[in-house]
Amino acid sequence: MTGHALSPDGLEAALRAIGAERYHNLHPFHRALHEGRLAKGQVQAWALNRYYYQCRIPAKDATLLARLPTAELRREWRRRLVDHDGDAPGTGGVARWLKLTDGVGLDRAYVESLEGLLPATRFAVDAYVDFVRDRPILEAIASSLTELFSPTIISERVAGMLRHYDFVTPEALAYFQPRLTQAPRDSDFALAYVREHARTAAEQKSVLDALTFKCAVLWSMLDALDYAYVVPGRIPPGAFTPEPA
Ligand SMILES: O=C(O)c1cc(C(=O)O)c2c(n1)C(=O)C(=O)c1cc(C(=O)O)[nH]c1-2
Secondary structure (H helix, E strand, C coil), rough: CCCCCCCHHHHHHHHHHHHHHCCHHHHHHHHHCCCCCCCCCHHHHHHHHHHHHHHHHHHHHHHHHHHHCCCCHHHHHHHHHHHCCCCCCCCHHHHHHHHHHCCCCCCCCHHHHHHCCCCCHHHHHHHHHHHHHCCCHHHHHHHHHHHHHHHHHHHHHHHHHHHHHHCCCCCCCCCCCHHHHHHHHHHHHHHHHHHHHCHHHHHHHHHHHHHHHHHHHHHHHHHHHHHCCCCCCCCCCCCCCCCCC
């Protein structure tokens, strides 16, 4: 493909336009979650499946960390590993996500076993980890840029869930509070990197495609939940089955 390269501001605007059109805050299942239209079993299904995303994020960041060429870049990226894995047992984002699955009444060992996952959750999350492992560093970094849009969805989610669900407590949602500062810090770095390094039209197309791909990962995770847990009779064999209300 040929074409004119955008200015850094033009590239940023194009990235933000992708989020405005494709980020998962627009998905019907997310809207239902935030607006209080889900039953407890459906909220459990969301938390259980999203656990797989959370627990693979450190593996995704570790494969990228191993490929980064400078100490400066590695120091920056290594913080993400600490954010998610903590630096002692029971700390970090993955452990805090388990407080959420505990809080909505799921058995921790069952969540951690991954036995109840929807097949499509696994495919979508694994596709993200593989993408970051296999693609050029520029695209791998660009694929994290959905985090530009996450503070808004997180604020909506916390407010909406606390307001609408009596089984959700502020302690269970403690996962999200640090993300409101971590995500902007991380996405500011990734955005500055992409603005600086995506100079040619081909490089810019590759980063726009990487962000589109990542939006599709998040969107398809919600498609899978929407398919399995909204209309009765569609839960795949072996996947988490809510108790009758
Ligand atoms: O709650 C959300 O909607 C949401 C979205 C995203 C995202 O946009 O990828 C992340 C997170 N949360 C999150 O908690 C998180 O740790 C995270 C890491 C990443 C990434 O791509 O490296 N995205 C996200």
